[in-house]
Amino acid sequence: MNCFTIDVDWAPEEVIQDTLDLFKKYDVPCTIFTTHKSEVLDNCDRDLFEIGLHPNFNQILQGKGGNVEDVMSNLKEMYPEAKGARSHSLTQSGYILEMYRKFGITYEVNHFLPYHQGIKPFILWNGLCRIPFNWEDDYHFALDYPFDDSKIDLMDKRLNIFNFHPIHIYLNSENNDRFTKIKHDQQNMGLLRTVQNIGEVLGTRDILIALLEHVSLNGLMSSKLYDVSLQFGGKK
Template sequence: MIFENIKNIDVDNLESWQNKIFITFDIDWCSDEVLSYTLDIVEKYNIKATFFVTHKTSLLERMRVNPNIELGIHPNFNPLLNGDFRYGKNINEVIKYYKNIVPEAVSVRSHSMTQNSPILDSFEKFGLLYDCNTFIPFSSGIELQPYEHWTEELIKVPYFWEDDIHCIYNWEWDVKKIMNYSGIKVFDFHPIHIFLNTEHLDRYEKSREWHNCVENLEKQIYNGFGTHYFLINLIKKGLEK
């Protein structure tokens, strides 16, 4: 089974997404050590992946020189909604803030999946052609596929699995069952959960004070089957097919 980037989806070409795996990462302001840990995995297995970027980091150049890696943006509209203008005083300014970090981005997933009609219009205005803000879980039984928004320019790319939501609901880590899903297979991981091998969100919450101290963070890593091992098994299963 082929690993692919979000930017290569063509709604008019079934073969561009069917029977392919789309691994995506919301980097969520993680430390360089934590992000590097995830990059090591992507590079080791030589797979395509899409990273939704939240901040400037020297690791952006490491990702840019890897042809398998697509950089998208992960704008945070939450401060704006609360009257905090740290990223901009309006929708356009917030998007521009993140596009200045990743000017080449054509894919976007908002922090907290924030979206509305004006935001989607602005995405298109800034050349963001693939919106990944629709989450419909694997457990729904709904077969997902990419589709055009109300113009032909903006493509909605729904996703069906996310590590933190999986941990909240304590779903079974059944890679084989999820791989047999017949809709578009878009997975959403976070480097912090890969590093911690998070199996339950309590582990993440209790580790917050050490997110920028890798020595202490390493003491919080789960030794059983969690997010890290799910990702590795997913990659290995995908490479087998």
């Protein structure tokens, strides 16, 4: 089973909509971990898209104030239906896991096992279901891997979980240099359009489309992660 996730990472509304349109085109479900309130996400098809939380605890770790409970409270207030979470930067600790439970989170996706086949969710000591994932767009180009091959066996009937970022999908990033050009001004859609990779070289958007086409055309199973968690003993 091949499942897809998205880390929103404060992307502009047009960029988020662009990503959701691809999943709608191929009728493939996606779990979206959001960093902020978004009108696009508020209005998305909940049959196709699941909204999870993508809390950012980096400011706390850097001594810039705030606390885990407030971060979770603010996000959960925006999307009270959220059952899943993946921390920005994959930050995790026992305390954070307890905060997840306190705010009604039933599964988390912070364990990255790049290119491993046969990943399998399991239940943590506090009842949370931990779902590993085995592919991420920025890790793929950080290793300078080409985007004509995900290095994942898509016909493996066991679980594969892909993670993408809307900004890299929109830019069709093939390396980090393209993102660096807009990193500090990524709300500027005019700037984003000037650095898009359109037919220059295969990139993040190209491989996502190829994966979605493969899943759709071959009738392969794909699920939102809440449903995956239930299959492996997670709580409703």
